[in-house]
Structure formats: structure tokens, C-alpha cells
Amino acid sequence: MTESTHGALTPVLTDTWDAEQGWKLDTYAAKGGYDALDTAFAMRPDDVITAVKDSGLRGRGGAGFPTGMKWSFIPQDNPKPKYLVVNADESEPGTCKDIPLMMGNPHVLVEGVIISSYAIRANKAFIYIRGEVVHVIRRVQAAVAEAYAAGHLGKDIHGSGYDLDVVVHAGAGAYICGEETALLEGLEGRRGQPRLRPPFPAVAGLYASPTVINNVESIASVPAIIRNGADWFASMGTEKSKGHGIFSLSGHVERPGQYEAPLGITLAELLDLAGGIRQGHQLKFWTPGGSSTPLLTADHLDVPLDFEGVGGVGSMLGTRALQIFDETVCVVRAVLRWTEFYKHESCGKCTPCREGTWWLVQALTRLENGQGSEADLDQLLDQCDNILGRSFCALGDGATSPISSSIQHFRDEYLAHLSHGGCPFDPARSTAWAGQEVTAS
């Protein structure tokens, strides 16, 4: 998985993945795991928040909101209990960092939960894990049980007087529950649909109490910041995007996998680490951070993969889910598959997303089949314009990203479908076994 020998990589979260039974508490502890707890407990909670602020850690779930600032929004004079909720509902097409992280190193998440909860003065934390990944749920449950047994959780942790209980909650399989307020609804046992904001979760979140919701990787990054200091973390990355992050390379690369590197690394560098595009092919397009981030092309190989760099070329860093597609892939086909996903996952609450995804799939299907005219492309873009920024939450926005970006970069390919009377690509050529087929003769 990780290539710890290469200079560009900064294995922190992924450091123990290659250890024998790296997910066990003993393995984690042997590498200094849970030592940061005592460091944190020796600090005042506000100082922990300050340290995280100073580190420059920004939310790793895609939006990139400064984590320490989010924590400081919790009104400490509110008499209600505070809650930490870890968003582990990783469901975005292409995104595959939190689930391997929880498989490979669940204890770094648990340790992060403890320190983060201490900082915001929560005595109860929830880890909301996507329901389909039962193996991951079991692994995190086991890790939490180990942590309880070792005295890292429960009453008076490490003699600090601080109490924390952690609940591992299994979702029921809805992409929308990765949206933080829908996640809270789901956690409360309600229908998973996003809530009206304000009030924001920091003021009235879970059970109408002040709540911090953070991504798995954000929380897991906290122990190292406490252990090594904010400066250590801030020394990595770029000016406004500090620290390390997991880059998930998938698709047509020689060695797909998780590459933990400083923010600001480029795709070109990552491709070097991953052995390049698969033999005999060239990069055609890629997503920087999952299917909801606008597509980029070979022109963007040297874009620094940080929040500003990717934003500067009209996309978003997102979850650093780099899906790599070579020239064998039909962009229309890929976009249609993604759009079908959004249609399937639209929660139904608001009109643009609910009805818009229904329509987009039909419009794209016609185009893939070579029906229609160039005017339909403009109509498709107009539909996207009527959804983007009009829907209740970001799901609808995300549904339009692959469509509008693909038309921007590959308009000719859409038109080729029309002139060809269907898809000019052979989908078999993009499979992993392309060229290795066994013929009957």
C-alpha cells in the first residue's frame, strides 16, 4: 500500500498499516499510540483547540473548514451536553480513504475521538459508519472495546477525571447521511434528510445540543498534532492547506492505493509513486476528490492538490479520491453512471435534486445512445444550472459537477455520440482485463 521509502510520502495515519495486525491496540501502542492522551489531558481543553487551530488542520471530508475553528464555535456556556460525531459515512463514488483507515488503523481514530471530545468538553461521542461496511463497523467496535478495556475510554480516563463514552453507530445505507445534518437525523432515528440551517449543529445539533461533526481523517489527524506539535503539522503542505492527507488513487494506474502525502502534491508526482497510467495508455480525465468534484484532464497534472490549487482550476479538492481514467473510457458513459448514482441517492426532500437527477439520467441516456442534437447539450447545461445552487444541500450540486465539467472538457466527445449514432467506444477496452481476453479459436 504505502511506499514509506519514497521521500514525498508522509505516512502518519497509514504508518502502521503494514505492521503485523496493525489494527490491534498493542501494535498501535507499541508505536506510541494513546501517548498523546496524557499530553492532551495535561493541557486545558481550550489549549487543545488552539493547538489544532494553529496546526492549520482543515476538514478532511471535502469542504476544508478549519477544524479548530469549528470546535471553537461550540458555546461552552450552553448547559446542554456537547457531542462529538464522527462522520464515517463514506459513500461517495471514488472516495475510499476513511474505510481503509478504519480497517488499517482504527485506534488512531479512537485516540483522536478522545482528544477531540476532551477539547470540546463532550462526554459522549458517536462514530457513524456507513451501514454497508460491516467488516469496518466490527473492527471499530473491537477497537473501541479494546480502548475501554485498556482504560482509554470510560470513567476518569488515565486518572484525568475526564469521562468519555463512544458509541459506534451503523448507518442504514444512504449517501445523504454523509451530509452532516442528515447524519444527525439518522443518528436520532429519524428519516435521513438534511435539516434547515440555522440553527447550525454547533448550536443545536444532535438532540438539539451543541455538536461537532468531523470527518474520520480530520479526527484521526489530531493525535499526531498533539504529540508532535502544531508546527510539525503545519510544516507539511502548502500555505493555506497544511498537513498530510490520504490520496486515494483508483482506476487506470499501475498501483492503485492509498498514498499519504503532504497537501499540495501533484497528480504527476502521485502517478510517479503509483507507477504511472497503466501500460500503453494515456491519462484522459480524473476526479480530484470523488465524483462530486468537477473533472480535470491531463492539462491539470501539475496542479497542486490543495484546497486553493484545485479550486483555482474550477474544481474542488474534495476527499482526494483520484479516479484515473485513460483514453479507453467514454466520458459520457462514466458521467451517466455517476448521475444514476445521484438519482438513486437523492433523498427526495427538495425539488431540484429529486426531479433534476431523474431528468438528467434520461437526458444523458439519450445522449449516450446518440439521440438528439447539440442543442440538447445546452439544455443539459441549463438543467444543471437550474439544480446547482438551487437544491437544499450539496447533493444536488454534486450531481451536476461531472456533467457540466465533462461537457466543458469533452464537448466534442458528446457530439461524437450524436454523429456516430451511439457510443463510439468499446467499453471492454477500459476493463482491467482488456487485451487479455481468451478467444474461442
Add this chain to the structure above:
Amino acid sequence: MTTTPERTATGAVEKTDLVTVTIDGVQVSVPKDTLVIRAAEQVGVQVPRFCDHPLLAPVGACRQCLVDVPDAGNGRGFPKPQASCTLPVAEGMVVNTQVTSPVADKAQQGVMELLLINHPLDCPVCDKGGECPLQNQAMSNGRGESRFSDDRNRGVKRTFPKPINLSPTVLLDRERCIVCQRCTRFAEEIAGDPFIALVERGAQQQIGIAEDAPFLSYFSGNVIQICPVGALTSERYRFRSRPFDLVSSPGITEHDASGAAIRVDHRRGAVMRRQAGDDPAVNEEWITDKDRFAFTYAQGDDRLAYPQVRDQDDPAGRLRPASWPEAFAVAARGLAAARAAGGVGVLTGGRLSVEDAYAYAKFARVALGTNDIDFRARPHSAEETAFLGSRVALTGPASGAVTYGDLETASTVVLVGLEVEDEAGTIFLRLRKSVLAGGTEVVALAPFTTRGMEKLSARLVATAPGAEPAALAGLSGELDATSVILVGERLAAVPGALTAAASLADATGARLAWVPRRAGDRGAVEAGCLPTLLPGGRPVADPGARVDTATAWGVDHLPETEGRDADAIVAALVAGELGGLVVAGVDPADTTDPAATRAAVEAAGFVVAFDLRRTAVTDRADVVFPVAPTSDKAGTFVNWEGRVRSWEAALHNPSSLPELRALSGIADELAALGQGSRLGFRTVAEARAEMAQLGPWDGERLPLVEVRAPASLETEGESEVSRLVAGAPRTSTTDTRLLSSWKLLLDNGVMQDGDKYLKATARIPVAVVSPADFDAFGPTVTLTGDRGSITLAAEIADDLAPGVVWVPANSVGGGILADLASPGSPVTISGAEGVHG
């Protein structure tokens, strides 16, 4: 003295709470927290909307109301269009709606287009077509041509099998639904019956019910009215009419004392449906299902259409049709004879308009020369008569009586002898609003926690029937001037209860209001349909009041002695002391003693009956006059607040006359016979003018007659209770239970006849018993009282007051007064034979 500084203070607060925003270039100041969509209305801009409803919490689901906000008040604008239904105003905010902003206009057109892609184009057969917010706003804020289903693009619409029943009255066509969630939010936020909810997701998202739980709510019809598309339709109205063929006339509900505003939609002389009227001071925009659906009682085959007289030439003495003048003459002759034979009693019932009630009150005094008149067709008492005269008559919002608005500001509302969800649904909704807003605690003196009380988070003071006076006295430490006590008419049957309520109010400063069940009850008090009161709250016993009234009426004198109440009229008829009876729509089954009332009608020498429909009473009457239903005449109800609620006739039916016209005709004939004097008015307008001229009494009010609760009842109840609690071996005496009862909103009432769908939503009648009684006698129990016995399935109430059993008053057989027990008397409980060993 104290109001002036308060007013200034309030004014100052209001001034600082105003926020000035600029909408489409027009500056407007609105109260803080006003939503942009409503601030826009202030400048005359209607932003299109579906999910938004002023009485429901904002949800922001449909996205139709997007507007451009170039300045949120902080100098920065929103990058994306904002939903104006969820965005509160801020000082200095600049909003551009579809009127001035191409961005907002395109956003709205885009959402509208999306709403329509899966919406069927069945407007020509849809009930909503013609009054449909989707149809209307698609015209005003949408494109004329579809880009989804033109020849080139032919999209596939989502479809569902047609329609599904959410309840017997409410149907759902899912493909028309735009899932704005108005209905589910109403069910949860307003009615408290969340039996409809969103199911599935994405484009398949729909409104659904659980398999075994239909949308049974007393207020379910409101969701049909607030549905902004034709997704929710009424089983009764579906496919019956088009909105543009309907004439809408404002009306007032005749089913309860709420005074709820309704809208009567009629076509070619027939009422097709009824909708809630919009009256923020009374019912806001909600009505009960009874107010909405129960109107077919006036459309049945048994509706009386012409006067009838008993045929003197027919050996069998059957009724035959008669002209109005003949009927007047026959009635006058008979009443004159009856008056000579001891006098005539007048029972008016609780359904009259004030104008008609006034006509009866005057008719009794000037034409029949009697004070023997009573509107109470239910158990009543002398204590209640005095209470009505001293505490109820002449009160109203203008004189500081309790109002709906006061329920929202009260700290505590005490309910006694009143189950608001069943007996006053509009009050229930207002109380629930107040409770959910967090300001009001409801305390219910009732035998057990009902479903309605649960929805009000009410605190139960478990009270056995008869124990209300003691329970009221027990509240004296808790109430103050911010409290309200609502007493139901059922308290009349509990000696000392109304006295105790009045004392509690006097001792604590709490405000007191009397809530009768029927629409005409409160107005009948004002109109003088009581043996002790002349119109305008004038006491019969007060010579000045009599002179005042006689002068206004231009008669020499009025009968001086207080008359008989309804029970006494019945007794006097049976005893032959009274010679005749004028009876207006009284169902003997409702009265204190149904058998006695029937016997009185039989025994009366001459009976003039007024009724809408043929009944056992009209069959026995000597002259029968048809009466106009509320849709066919102008009238006025006075609601429980004392608020005057007038309406004009919706339909003009020449054979359907208000009772005052017939009474006027009879009085003319009587005057011609030398008996009494004329009424002096023939139309509702003339009656109103005369009532206005007479005005209210400004003299001494009737004193409250203090009645103490009989001590024996309490001690007897106590000992009974202690025996039960001690688990003493069951003997014949421990089978004795105190009977509690009230009428459910939907039951066997004759004014709910003719709508089988509504009837199917009624709650299943059960006997509510204690857990111990269920174990001993359940699951089906037989109750036996002094008038018969009934058998019902039993249901447990864990907090039932000891020694009590509850049954619905008019949901089985002929009602419990006829079939089970006399008011206040105990019953015995046993396991139903053949059901339980």
C-alpha cells in the same frame, strides 16, 4: 390607568423590533424575524411557493420561492439564490425577487419546470384544477412549453397506481404529489396525529401510512385543503364538481360552539363541500372533520320540505301537507287551546341561530305568555341556570371574556367537564399550539388521560364524576390571574361543580369561560331561551328588566314568574299541567330522561314541531314546520367566547324559511284570535335590527346560586374507592362503578348522517376500564344501570380514577341516557356473557 404606560412600552418595543429591508427597490419595515417571503407580500410581491405555509414551521423543501439577495444586511450578498420562506429579514437586507432579478426569475422557472416533469397533465380531470397553486403558479412563473416531454425529448414520467386511501375520507394520488410536506407537517405540528409520513426516497419519495394505521385524525380534512396540488382529495368531493362551477359563501360551523369560520361551496343550489374559513382570531385556517364533512344531513330523503298538519278528516289522523298560512292558523288555534288548558312549554334545543332563538324567546313571552322556555336538551340543573345568568350571559371579547388568543397567553388552562378534542376541536388546536410554543400548561380534571390530553401534554388530575367540586377546590393554590378555567356543559350534571369553578375563579383571579357543545347554546342564553332570562341577559325576576323589555316590545306586561326549565316542562307535560308544546329540533335521546321526554311529547295536548328532518317527534306532532338549515338562511351564532359570528344565506331555497318567519306567522294568527301580540319582525334582518335596538341589559345580574356538593356522594365514592384499592373480595357492591361519559366528536349524532366516509373515521366505541377491571371482567364488559345495559369491548386506562368506568355517550344504541343510566347514577360492571367466563 395601567393600560396607557403599558401601551407606550409595547409601542416602544415594537418600534425597535422593526427591521427595514429593500425588496425590489421598495423599502419596507417589518417585525424582526419576519421571513423574506412575507416581507415581500408587504410590498405587494407574491413570491411563488408550495411548501411554505404561514401556520407551519418553515421547511425550505420545494425551493420554488428562490430570490436573489445581493446584500444580506452585512454588505455581502449570497452567492446563490436563497429560499425566501426560510430566510429571516435582516436590517439593511436587499432582496430582488423574480420581479426585478433575472437570476431569481430563472431559478423559479427552473424549479417550476422540474416540479412539472413528473407531474401528470391531468388538470382537466383533477379536483384541484382551477384552484390549484401548482397550476396557477406554473402559469405565472413557469414556461408554457415543456422541455421534458416534447417530441425530441419524450421523457418518462414516474407513475403510481391510482389512488390510495390514507383514511376513509382522504385519498392520495401519489403521482400528483410534489412532496412539499405540508400535510405531514400539519399532521405532526398542528393536529398531533402523525400517521402520515414520507416513505421511500428520491423521485420515488411519497406520502405513506403504516399498514395497520390509517390517517385517523379529527382534523384530517385540513390536509386536503392545504395540499397545493391535487394529490390529496376528499372521498366525498372527488370528481363531484369543478372549482369554477362553485359559488363560495362564508359561513359559521353549526356543529360546535367554536364559531369556526367555514366556506360553503355550492353549485346549483346544493352544497358540494365545505372548507375552512380563514379567521386568525378564531379558528385560524383549521376546522374539524365534522365541520368540514358533516353537511349531508340536510340533503337526505327525510328532509322536510313543506308544513304538515294532522288531517282531521283522516280516521287515522295522519299528517298531511299544508300551506304555510293554513299551518300557521292550525298551529295558532291549537296553541290557543293548549294555553287555555294549562299553558305551553317551549323546548328550543341547542342548534338555533340567535335570531331564531330570539324569536322563540319573544314568542314564548308575548304570544304564549309564558317563561316556560329552555334551550337545554341535555342534563341541566337550577345551579347551571343561575350560573348562566350570572357568569355567562352578556360576556364577550369586548367585555374582557376569555378568547382564543387568551388561551395562547395563559400560563395554565384548566379543563373541567370538557374533553376538548372531542367536544371543542378548535379549542384543542389552539391549546396545542400554545402548549407546543412552550407557554401554557394544560391541567385536565378528567377520569383518565385521553388521547387528546396526551397531545396537549396535559397534567391529569384524575377525577371521578361527582368529584369535580373537590378537585377544583384543590387547584386553588396553583392558579392566578394568568390562568384560565374552561368548564364544559357536562358540569351541569355535577351538583356544586359550577359553584366550585366560580369560587375558584373568584379566589384566584383566574378567568372562567363556559364551553357548551352546541353552536346555538351560547346564543340561546343571550336571546333569552331560559326560564329565568329575557333577551339581552335581562332577569325575569327583575321588574325593571321586565318593564324594559315590555317597553321595547310594545306590550303591556310580560309574565312575571320565572318559568319551568326543560326537565320541569317535561314533567309538567307528563303530569298534564301543561297543555301544549312547541319543540324545535330536540332529540329526546339527548335529554335528561329520554323516556320521559317521549312520554311528554305523547302526553302533550298539542304539539308544534319545528325540524329539518322527519323524526319521532315530528311524527307525533300536530303541526310540523320545516326549518332552514344554516346554509339556507342568514343567522348568527355566539361562540363560547361570546363572540358574535354572523353569516348570510348561501342558498336561496323558497321552501326553506328561518323559524322566526314561521313563529311570526303563528303569532299573527294568535293575535288575530286575541291571544298575545305579534312578533313584529318577519325576516332575519328585521330581527337583528330589533335585537340591536333592545340591546344588552345594563342592570343588576342574576345572582349565582351557591350549591354545595353533597357530602354523601363524596364519602360514598371514597368508601367505594377504598374498598377497591384495598382489594376487598368482590361483592355485589364492589361491582358498582361511577359512570363517566361524553360524546365523541364523531358518533351517532344525526347531524353526521349521510356521509359514510366520515362515519368510518369515528373512533371505535369502547368501555374504558381500570387494569383490575379488565382482568376481572374483560375483554368485553357489560355495564348495567337504571335504564338498561350495554356491552362493549373494554380498553385499559392505567390512570383511570378509581371506581370509574367510561363509555362514549352516543356511539352505541340510543345513547347512554336512554340505554344505560340516568345522569349521575352508578352502573354495575360484569363480564359479557359468552365472551368471558
